[in-house]
Amino acid sequence: MDGRFSLLGVLACPRCDRAPLEEAEGRHRCDACQIDFPSIDGIPWLFAEPAATLREWRSRADFTLQTLADEHRQLLATAKTGDVGDLTRQRLTAHADATRDHADRLAALLAPLKLEPLTARFESNLAFRTRLPSDQGLMTYAYNIHRDWSWGKEENEASFAIVREALAGASPGKTLVLGAGAGRLAYDVHMRTDAEVTVVHDFNPFLLLLARRITAGESIELYEFPIAPKSIREHAVLRKLAAEQPCRDGLHYVLADAHRPPFAKGSFDTVLTPWLIDILPERFGTLCKRVNALLADGGRWINFGSLSFHLGDPALRYTKEECAEIIAESGFDAPLFTETSMPYLCSPASRHGRQEQVLGWTAVKQRDVPKAPRHKALPDWIVLGKDPVPLLDSFHMAAASTRLRAYILSLIDGRRSLNDIVALFDQQKIMTHEEAENAIRGLLVKLYEASQRR
Missing domain, CATH: 3.40.50.150 (Vaccinia Virus protein VP39)
Structure with missing residues (x-):
């Protein structure tokens, strides 16, 4: 550590801003909040909710490794099909090997997070969202x-x-x-x-x-x-x-x-x-x-x-x-x-x-200004769970859209055609024929394109 500087001397509690923090056995502690902040491979972990954030990052790391394992399986399966050329098969096989090796290297690098395997299936985790920004994942950069x-x-x-x-x-x-x-x-x-x-x-x-x-x-x-x-x-x-x-x-x-x-x-x-x-x-x-x-x-x-x-x-x-x-x-x-x-x-x-x-x-900087408001990642009715969940316009629209989407998906049984499903919408007067045809075809296009990207 630099002889003129102590990191501990500038650290403050991310919950209440109290400084300095106490340090013992590789942890930092805020006595005012009665909370300990761990260190990860010697790096202070100073999130306002340290345990919850660590769980979220562990989950994201596990999900990253699951994603790589799933990609490895898909690459090998595609390479084994009979309708790919020799060069393509070589590329897919090499990519699969690199993906598996990459996952092993990442797992070793992320070992300080003390990862534990997820019990949920890969597909189940696709819908999971954490309090961390959803567009800032472990491997975003x-x-x-x-x-x-x-x-x-x-x-x-x-x-x-x-x-x-x-x-x-x-x-x-x-x-x-x-x-x-x-x-x-x-x-x-x-x-x-x-x-x-x-x-x-x-x-x-x-x-x-x-x-x-x-x-x-x-x-x-x-x-x-x-x-x-x-x-x-x-x-x-x-x-x-x-x-x-x-x-x-x-x-x-x-x-x-x-x-x-x-x-x-x-x-x-x-x-x-x-x-x-x-x-x-x-x-x-x-x-x-x-x-x-x-x-x-x-x-x-x-x-x-x-x-x-x-x-x-x-x-x-x-x-x-x-x-x-x-x-x-x-x-x-x-x-x-x-x-x-x-x-x-x-x-x-x-x-x-x-x-x-x-x-x-x-x-x-020329002068001090009033303190910035304390950041809240989510409203209290989500975090604390005591207040009524407000019926936001976006929630109302999402509910209607989800019900309609779920109904369309329930009608897909491997036997009905697109025209058959549109006819059911006609009979039940859910939409006009043209509206139903456009909506159902649009949803099927999105689902099909997603399946091809997958």
Whole structure:
């Protein structure tokens, strides 16, 4: 541990914000909440509901391994059919072998999560949703690990160049990379600047378990499965993931939710948020307040990404000019913007890749602002289960749609034709003939296409 810095000194409870936490036997404890936060392979696990979140990530990890096992079986079964060519059979067999080997490698890497086999069938888990973002799975950023630690020198250099320009020769001091992903930018900042300390934060245990081992000097091999492989040999590529050299002292890892960053107020001189705005389902103004609270007076916020907002309300999909206004209202000076064109996920084994127009900014904290509201992932009527479930319009529509879908599926018995099912709708006056035909055919098309993708 860096002699000038103690990670424990900046950690705070993600439930009540109390700092400092107590540390004993590899765990952190908040006496106010009377709750213990475990460590996973030496990385503090500081989620507001640590046990529940650990169960969810274990479930996602188990589901990932089940998915790979199911894919292995399907690939082999397809390879054994008589209507595929020799080259196709070779490709499918090689892909199946790589998938099984990849699953074994992942299982070893994820061992610190102490996985337990799921008892539910594979199909049953397809409908399961956890409190973690459904679009941010364990392997969502699998391509990024290869970019970070294998073939992505040009992309990594472009990202670091944005940070270097933003620092303008100044020291980043105590630095937090919020939403660090596979950790390459944090490593570069720590190794190529005079950062006093760099704290690497993410909520995905796969990414940080991997990054921690690589930056400590280990070499790890995992498969890349390119989106659009350039040749039959590049359908599954075993990549060596490694850093140029082990990281110097002062690089620390923390697993936590960016909505509830577990750090004491004013702990950092620099906060980096690379590509974070694009994935957080939260109002931009709220994020600005959270970053403000993490920074010391005069601290620097460096952000870059595509500035893509996915919130449903069009009023919240801000432009650069609107962001500048909100940043200034959140206790920062006027942000300094940069525009950069850079490659993004351009794997040498894939025909898929793009140029990204990246917006960056640097903003300096000038004053404190009122604390951001405490994040709630779900409403109390779901979490506590005591209040009535509100009859939301979306629930009412979903119920009607589900009943209709279920009725159509109940009529599929292997004997009735599409016209037979439409005739039943006619007889029962559920829909007009044309409406029923369009609805039923549309559903069957979706189900059929899903079966072909499967």
